[in-house]
Amino acid sequence: MPELPEVETIARGVDARVRGDRVVQAWFGTHREPFKTPAARQAEGLEGRCVVSVHRTGKHIVCELGQQADAEPDAQWIVHLGMTGRLLVTTPEADVAAHTHARLTLASGRELRFVDPRRFGRLEFRVLSRTEGFKAPGADPLTIKVEDFIALFRGRKLAIKAALLNQTLLAGVGNIYADESLFRAGIRPRRRAGRLNREELERLREALRGVLRHAIRLGGSSVSDYVDAEGVRGFFQLEHCVYLRTGEPCRRCQTPIRRIELAGRGTHYCPQCQR
């Protein structure tokens, strides 16, 4: 499942390729699941509008649309990749992958395609004069201020790992980055969120931003893999310290990495380095 760094990388890659382009024609498939807004309304709204910019909000990719490329956005096309969704920028001649649910033909001749075999992804169209712009439910872990980060966990009885995964608190933190940031911060995943002291939370915020930024940097070098052809190929170059390393020696202290179930998720940590 794409996590925040992957979504950020895809959004940047798509932005670099389609910003300023105009949607000439929009085609949608017949499966209804991916369409949060009915396909016909999406097509009608998209056709003729320009892509002002593309960015990430939480784990969603938001295409800001306007009547002109340099106009104020008056609509949004919001893409959530779900488990297996891909957003590809291709040439029209490129083979249409199985499970392609949307094809936007652009004035430049390129195509923006949404492909999703398992159909947990969602496409939504918003007209900004009628609805608010898209907001993720939780705070963004890359931009949240330290005081706001600390306040998120105050008085919370759930485990810090579960709190990190709670999308209404922080948007877009998934299992890998939760485990890796807790390792970097030296905090056991089972600790109660509300019991962490200020210093620990400051460390955790830094660690979380660090792992996410690192992954975005690595992903940045493989953007073309994402948006041109193969989807997720080449992204997971991040050298994990704990994630999926059960029984292997900790990179810091050689203690075998332990795995527990927490909030229904496999959770990995070093019993020596994390307290």
Ligand SMILES: [Zn+2]
């Ligand atoms: Zn260790």
